[in-house]
Amino acid sequence: MKKEIKQQVNKIGYRNKKNRAMKWTSYLFVLPSAIFTLVFLVFPILYNIFLSFKNVTMMNLRSGSEFIGIDNYLKIINDPLFYTSLKNSIIFTIACMLFQFVIGFALALFLNKDFPGRNLFRSMLLLGWMIPIVITGTIYKWMLAGDTGVFNFIMEYLGIIDSPIYWLTDENMALVGTIIANIWIGIPFNMLILLAGLQGLPTQLYEAAKIDGASRFKQFIFITLPLMKPTIQILLMLTMIYTFKVFDLIFVMTGGGPVDATTIFPLYAYQEAFTNYDLSVGAAISSVMFVLLTIFALVYLYISRKEDKN
Template sequence: MSHHGISSAKRASALSSSWKNYLFVLPILLFMLVFVLFPIIYNITLSLQDVNVYNFKKAHHFAGLENYIETFKDPVFYTAFRNSAVFTVLSLLFQFGIGFALALFFNRKFPGRNLMRSLMLLAWMLPAVITASVFQWMLNGDYGVLNFILHGLGIIDQPHSWLSDNRTSLLSTVVANIWIGIPFNMIILLTGLQGMPEQLYEAAKLDGANRLKQFRHITMPLMRPTILILIMLGIINTFKVFDVIFIMTAGGPVNSSNVLPIYAYQLSFTKFQFSQGASVSMIMFIILILIAIVYLRMTSKEEAQ
């Protein structure tokens, strides 16, 4: 066989191997196109049209930014946005704080550590629907166990409707969401702590550094990438929480616990204003994209340093 024939055969073999590699990637590409890219494009298109229950099967005219303008004119949008921000910040603050404390605790060696750590994961393994239903029962104003305990301790004189009071409804859902998120934060942070080199701590001890200085100058700087990833994932997961709040309060009473995902649901499937509901979803999507951009800029600066 000539040199030209051998080269052609090699190119054909490389091309065939390349196509085989693409075939392995094809299922995930199809999944991304059907379940990620298509819904996003469809939602963008829907938000720019005038689609409601009356003209759903008819031709839809282009509405431009009218749905977004109507959304920004609605005072409920700002209530839902404020509640989403409060819900996200409080949830992340306590999930991270308690999760970090537990991670530091379980990073120490003691009898029964693995068993206790496994039990901690139960709150995360349970479906959010079950956890929300349990908290709804616990915080019920008529037969809730929380009122029973507080009344027995003499803290309250009469039962309190935690989920029906606009002063405590949002905080009640925050407590439930904190309970769900603590194990996830603990596991991620514990994984980061267990990857710490022991030599650094031994050297710090020889230099006379106490536990607080070791935590400040060794643990926190080395845990910074893990913490950034955890906060980023926490913001995304918490900002779009729907099931916990919907089961416990459905956004009430009087929108006191209404958040953007429930507000979008109400517009689309209660008021049947599909396009305006899509516009709220797009606003949420843009907010999360901006947060992701900030995270990527922060991580790029970390890598540069």
């Protein structure tokens, strides 16, 4: 009897040791990704926040800098360009999100149908998303040129306008020109995500709706939109974060001009850090942008969790 009890105790001890070993082995598999996240994501964010509370410029980068508290944040709050870039970022983000989503949804509904050449057409639409943004910005800079641009040539030929529109050199139209280019870039991504969501919807509901005599519009309003709500929420969140931090497209097309008409938050931070060589002010602007995006993300998570509970 004692031998059996001793054997059972030994077996339990062996199992516990084995479970502990497996637990530590699991952590080892996660370790590379954790190190990567800490080194290339967490550390740069924390260092950027630390840098925003100091007075670091190209002049004192080697000699050292002093801790100045929130002076950099007070400096950007008192800078009129801060509010200009914030306004431009909001307009740019909302306009791009609206048109990318509407056009992308329309194309997703179209490509969700079965017709000859559907896969080819879908692949062609993805080219706009796959092309490097620097190349896209350069192409649109040529297409939107005032006297020689393709846009103006077509509109003048069709009789829509009488004289050229200076899309990228007129301060009243420059932001519109960059929005047009960014809409074209973002449509394929919106279409792809929405198309994946549409293909996962149950067809039985649509068949039942047809039997009940529901029109396609009613099917879209009462079946498609409610079922697509989680996909739409995630898509809008990703699109907002991606659009709010756009830098390369505007840098290539306008450089923030004319007269700061297309200066958005990332470009404002770049100008302060690498044009005015005030690294701490640039870090402060980046920190503000990080806080704004974090707030948007937290609001989204709160709304999602609240809906899941309901």
